Amino acid sequence: MSNALSSSSRPGQGEDDQDLIKRLAYDSDRAAFQCLFLRFGPRVKALMIKSGADADVAEDLVQDVMITVWRKAELYEPARGSVAAWIFTIARNRRIDRLRRQSPHAYEDIDDLDLESPDADGEETVQARQRKTLVFEAMAELPPDQQRVIEMSFIEDMPQADIAQKLGVPLGTVKSRMRLAYGKLRERLEDVT
């Protein structure tokens, strides 16, 4: 697989996304919903197919994920992270439920907790927006073997043991690649904040 991070990313779109979500949340703006649907729907479909869904199931999951985006738009907190990351987590939870047939409660319970935390001030919101770009930059600098392990986890939904098996490396190697990648990310974020 080629390096997905070096090709077609557009980290600059975060602000537009937040604007669209706001219009959805406050005005139930259907044009804003259509923008988000056309932008993220095909990506969620690709994610589900890479996670092992066939095209029909992936299409159903896009419906579920995007309807959830519509219904939960007012719960979206910019301080928590980018819209793309938020939609990723919705897709992730649906994937656990539908493709893995396990319970996503372990995730949803923590989402609830975040909603109870006090509202972030403006400064934190800006930081949260910046965070996605910083993470993007940190990821782009990772060696290919670390990028591959991350893609297999986040996009292909593979447990660490399965990644080790597929790559033909010990489990410890997979873990250490993930730790190194995480370390790089923290380094980048701490430089700025």
Next chain:
Amino acid sequence: MKIAHHPDRATLMSYAAGSLDEAFATVVATHLASCAECRSRIRETEEIGGNLLEAIDAVPLDAAAFERAMRRLNEPVETLVEPEQRKPSLSRPLARLVGGGLDDVAWKTVAPGVAMHRLPTSKAARGSLRLLKIAPGKKNSRTRSRRHGDHPGPYGILPRCVRTVRPR
């Protein structure tokens, strides 16, 4: 409550990716429920997912996909069910699994000072989840699994993920 230790960094990554088995994810969530620091680490790590989602080669949707979604939006919305009232001393991921509260748990003594209760998981989960109650002053070396990063909960209650390998 003092937090003994945070989950391994690789574990936090896999949690954010969503690739942990349900039992293990519940153990991590139990820690997250009481650790704001790890929660914010998770939010940062989820930005990886956001960036990868943007970078993915999009697959075109069915021509009628948006109309289909709009039809569903016009259907009556089932109201969000408020989570039932929980015992405040139990962290959320555990409270859900325990049900009524710790008083209602059917503990089974497995060793002097150590009681166990098996928690429900989905059929497809590969690991099982056990709740351990350790009497004060008992050594709990038996209950600490370094690999899986257990964390003490209130009342010395530890959720423990036991991985049993079952064929998929």
